[in-house]
Amino acid sequence: MKTDFRSAGLTASEYSAIRELLQREPNFAELRILGVMWSEHCSYKSTRRLLSLFPKDGEQVVQGPGENAGIVDAGDGWGIAFKVESHNHPSAVAPYQGAATGVGGIIRDILAMGARPAALMDGLCLGLKTSSRAAALADGIVKGIAGYGNAVGVPTIGGKTLYSECYNGNPLVNAMCLGTVKLDNIVSSRTALPGHLAVLIGSRTGRDGIAGAAFASSELSDDTRSSRPQVQIGDPFVEKLLIECCLEIHSKGLIVAMQDMGAAGITSSSSEIAAKSGTGIRIEADLVPLREKMEPWEIALSESQERMLLIAEPEHLDEIGSIAAKWQLECAAIGEVTDDGLFVMTSGGSTVVSLPAEMVGGGCPPVLWPSKRPSSETTLPDGGTGPLDSSVIRETLAAILRDPGISDKSAIYKQYDYMVQTGTVVPPGRSVSVFRVRQNGRLIGVTMEADPWKCSIDPFKGAAETFLKALRPLWLSGAAHLGMTNCLNYPSPENPENFWVLEESVKGLAAVAGDLSCPVVSGNVSLYNENPEGKIMPTPMVGVVGLFEKNLLPLEDQSASGREDIFLAGDLPGTLEGSLFARLTGNGVHEGRISYDPAKESSFMSRALETARGDLATCARPIAGGGLLTALSRICISSNMGLTLLLEPPEITPGLLFGEWGPRAVYLVPEGSLNGFLETWDGFPVKKIGFTGDSSLSIGDREILPVKKMQKCWRGE
Amino acid sequence: MNTSVIVFPGSNCDLDVVHAISSALGTQADLVWHDDNELPQGTELVVLPGGFSYGDYLRCGAMAAKSPIIRAVIEHAGSGLPVLGICNGFQVLTETGLLPGALLANRTLSFICDFCHVRVERNDTPFTSLYRKGQVLRIPIAHYEGMYFLPGDELAKIETANRIVFRYCSPEGEVDDSFSPNGALNCIAGITNEAGNVLGMMPHPERASESILGSVDGLPLWQSLSRWLEGRNRS
Amino acid sequence: MNYLAKILVFPREGVLDTQGKAVGKALGRIGFSSVKDVKIGKYIQVNLEAKDEKEAETAAEEMCRELLVNDLVEDHSIRIERIVL
CATH class of the missing domain: 3.90.650.10 (PurM-like C-terminal domain)
Incomplete structure (x- = not known):
């Protein structure tokens, strides 16, 4: 069967690159897989070059970018794993489920490091409350975060919420998770060896979110209704079981490598492990526990939630299986690590996919979009200012305090269980959120910031100021910063002016990271945040983690x-x-x-x-x-x-x-x-x-x- | 104090209770899996912790109430030893029938996580002897289904029998529906069984047991239990 | 033989149905002035094997008593349908 490469989401030049690399025509399943894995969402093809500008080293950095999350040293042999990730497109289409699965996904990223998820933060950029559609989206998003985060038992201790018309139809949901991990017990995704088994633990696989990653890499169409079947459904109950199960398996030393299954499911998790470990991997589609009858390529790309891929030694399979059974989770060895460097999928005894793992899990050629400084200086009318009399000050201050970005957010955060795990020392609604690491008693400060208005004026200085706005409250409270994570939310990079703004923002963030020694240890990019009504303002969302000195209270x-x-x-x-x-x-x-x-x-x-x-x-x-x-x-x-x-x-x-x-x-x-x-x-x-x-x-x-x-x-x- | 904290699939305050007891009393508590048939030998206190057992699917606490360990918990309660159900644990206790009533959705139709105030109505239970009667506690709640309900005649009966241990109140201790965060009938936040050795409460004492968390008003609950058990062991 | 037990569970008379009340108000707000009262419950469908309809109904009743329904606050009704394959 011949498939049009375009319907798989590939460009003509990517398609010819594939043929050249393979020295043959890819088959239908391979084309679908590469279409998803080479999408912006999975491959970072437009931004990889930019992201390399970020300073990422520091003596406190235990794990920089490239793993499921970054890790910084929090003293006494304990580390903090953290990362922020966007779930913007799914939340625009199905706000409750989109936000909920965003929380679920970032929790599994932290879990994949062998860390116990200890706190959540949420960066929300919402439409104006005067738009009924935006208000409904905002309500669904908050309820989704609450519904998932509360049930899974990870406290939502803070975040950033702001409002602008540009997010009316395209709200931003950036979920950040922090976990605690013993530094000598970190799990990696690059330690698989030939002969190890690939073990899938968690929910059964269904048709959820097939090709969702490709969906997140294009603009929202007018008729978002038609995109609905792609949205995944989250089950926080299973996620809670998955956390406890994986941590129990890890505590027994049975995990060689681990990867969460987010975008592009089995394909991305297994090919990334193989690519990073310098091995191959062979997955037997028939061994994957299914919820419904599916084609092998659908199994490869399903984004069913609450699944983890573990790499383990064959002699440990039984013990892993019995721990999974205790937690009432599906557990199946679905394949094997090989030494041929290939990502292979078999079904019914025959090979349906055979691609170099490196090509699938990290091989998309970068795209160099043209960049152009916007020509027209914005010439907004300016009323001018002078000394103010007290009545004007009074009215202005009252208006500012009523502004949704400034006013009381407790109606949002009281819907989140921000106290579970009894570590929340400074609750949401404050300039810094603080939680205690139960294992060593140390206090961790966390901030999240975005200021799209400043980034719109000057993307370099605006992004730098965004980063600094996240740093300063930490310093004031007494916490020394350890590291930063960010989510770059931007419109289409294909527009040269948009791309210039993105470039400048990254340079601004990189400048602060270097000048103030706050390395970037993890992050995520979300492009194509636009719809027929317009595009979002440039919105880098920055999360910073800081450490308090022993026995110092904020x-x-x-x-x-x-x-x-x-x-x-x-x-x-x-x-x-x-x-x-x-x-x-x-x-x-x-x-x-x-x-x-x-x-x-x-x-x-x-x-x-x-x-x-x-x-x-x-x-x-x-x-x-x-x-x-x-x-x-x-x-x-x-x-x-x-x-x-x-x-x-x-x-x-x-x-x-x-x-x-x-x-x-x-x-x-x-x-x-x-x-x-x-x-x-x-x-x-x-x-x-x-x-x-x-x-x-x-x-x-x-x-x-x-x-x-x-x-x-x-x-x- | 030998404590068994029951872990159901979806429990999420189990480790918090273990931590609170250990920091309050310096004693370790055991985690007991819901699938077990027996409590560990020598268990004195059983805690059913908060969380979302079985995802809170069907009805909060309904499926947990059918767990194998529940038979042993009922026996334990029958022997006069203390059983404490916190939040989801309270819901499990009503579903097992150890406590009367049901916890329905909050009248706000939203999850509420906040500090609230409750008044101690009885200090003659194993759980509350170190509180003053009428003492106001500042203590967190975190639930979607916390509106205590019991049909009118039965409600009157438990009121007459003095089974209410905690009621929502103002910071000054005034009990009124307007201070009830969830709409619970008669502002009920916690009740006991007839014998007084089974307590169900929506507020989380384990979240108010360390000054760094903003309140130590939950501490006397653990200390009361420990003292009561010591007294029982002596006699 | 295979039967479907279609079980409706709804709040008992006298139990405050917060959801029903909220939805009732919302319907009124958007112009359905004829609405007097709304109740919100849940629908549970059990696919089971039984030798006849009576046995299916007895089994479903027992499920309701044991787990599916809390009769302190909920009422229920059961309809049994035979599945013809």
Whole structure:
């Protein structure tokens, strides 16, 4: 049977590359397999060259990119495995299942490292609440994350949620998982040897999500309904059993290598193990436990959820089987590691697929899309700014606190079990989420950030600022960063201007990773995020993991108690361009200078860490979305206490009150720590700007808003 | 204190209970597989932990209640030794018939994970002797099905028999429906059997047993049990 | 012989059916003013072997009593259909 290579998702040049590599025509099944494995989603063909720009080494890095997840050293012989992954396209089509299986998939990536999944974070970019379709998608996504994460027993401890019209039909769901693993007990996917068995554990295989990876590599069509059969159904109950089962098998030392089955199922998991181990692998389709009758190529590509591929020595098969039976899971040896370098699939005694494993699991030729700097500078009208009177400040602040990106997210995160595993030390809704590693008692800080508006203005500096926005809260709380993971959410790379933006963003992230020694240890790329209504803004989602010193508790970010001095560490005015203020008011759209100053960031970092470790402040909060006044409001709202800013009229500018960008933070400093605090920040811009107390936020003797009113705005009452 | 924590497929608070008991009392608890027929020799306390046994499919706790180990748990309860069901464990206890009632979907029709307040209604049980009567505890809940239900006449009976151990309340201890997160009848958060040795509760004491987790109001529950068992062993 | 036991499980009279209430309200909101009450239950279909319809029904009843239904809060009804292959 001859298949059109295009319907398999391949380009003419890829097809000829295949014929050249094989020295023959691929058959139907082989073409389907290569179509999926050479898709953007599986092969990273458009971005591999870009991703190589990321600095990935550091003494704390135990495992960099290239495995199922990265691992950093968390002390005392324990490591943190972590990774973020997108499930954008499935969530746009079937929000509940799309988000749920996104959570399931990232948990299995962590499990594949031999780690116990310990925490989840979610980066959600949602459409506007005023669009009923977007609101329904958002609701389904949150319920999907809750339904899966809660049942599987991994706490969702934080994340990032933002809203823009550009995500109305194309929401972004970036799920991040962190796991704990003993450093001398890490599982790899590159340690298979000929003669080992390929063992499939988990659910039976059905027709779920056949060619889903190819689906995720194209734009969403007008009629998303027709894409529905491709969406997989998740079963968190089976996933929970799978976690416990694999960890039990691992604890007995029976696993040689392991790989989760996500996109392209058996094909990707087995060919990647073979390619990375420098071996071949032979899979017998007839041995795969099935839910329904299927063709061999369907078996090869099925994306049925809750399955893991283990490589094990033949003499351990019985013991593995009995552990799987205990956990009520299917377990079957479906093939064998070979020494011929081929990915072979047999069925009914004959060979249906025979391809070089390297070609399947990592052989797609890179695509070099043309790149072009967008020509037309955006010329948004700018209302201009000047000193503000208190009534304008009042209205602006109220509007900011009501903005869905700033306002209370507890309606979302209270649907997530964020406390299971009794390790959550700082819960969701704060600038840093913190969990305790049960095995060594150490505290891990985690942040997630995205700022597509800043990336739209300047993809290099915007991406750098996104990364820094994830780093600064860690430093302020007292955690030293260990490593970063990211998900690059972009529209089609085939448009040269889109590709230029992607390139610049990657360079911006790479610059920060190098300048501040925060290596990139894992990540994921999601392209083609567009639909007939438009494309998404460039949205790199950054997750950073940090470590607290032994016996150090995180410095608070939202509590005030009694009268304390308020300090602003950093430049007085921030930058309005790309700020929430500019978006809401249309003023200051071009005001301020965007800069990336690594030396200044580094100086901020060491002082912030010293402040937290020296216990020199009672509260520290980064100035981020909504600027200084928003950061202060959040402290007022949660501690139910007002404050007074001692600012003179010429200083009261939108740039000071609402500007963003750069290393800026507010500190509450008790009297006894004043000297130590000022010594620590000597040489960095720092200024006392007010004091806490009373029941309103005031500037001088003018009341801006009573705390009660701020609370109402923020809670949307 | 010899504790057996039952593990059903889908339990996910089993290790949390083991950790809480170990940090509260310095004693190890055993994990017991649902498929076993016997509890380990010398078991004093049985805990049915929270989680999603059998995925919470069909009805929460229904399939777990048919596990082989349940017969031994019922016998254990019959001998007067304590049995504690937390969250999903409470649901299992109602499904086994060891406790009356059922836990229905929250009136909010959403999963709720949050700290809440409960008032201690009885301190004459093995679980609560170290609390003051009327003491308000700040303690987490995390469930979708936590609305306690019992038909009116039977509800009146357990009220008369003083079987309510915890009720949802305000931070100041006022009991009112408006402080009940899930709509439980009579704000019921925890009840005992007639003998007082089987307790089912929706809040998670194991999540409130270390100061780093934000509350230690669950600690006295483990300490009460340990003291009660010591007293029983002496006599 | 093969039978299908088609089992409907629904909330008992007097038990607050939160889902039914919410859906009822939603129907009213989108204009179905004729809606008086909504109940939401579940449908369970069991494929079983039995020598006749009566035996199938007895078995299904027992399944309901033992596991499928909690009669404190749920009512049920069973319909037996023979599967003709």
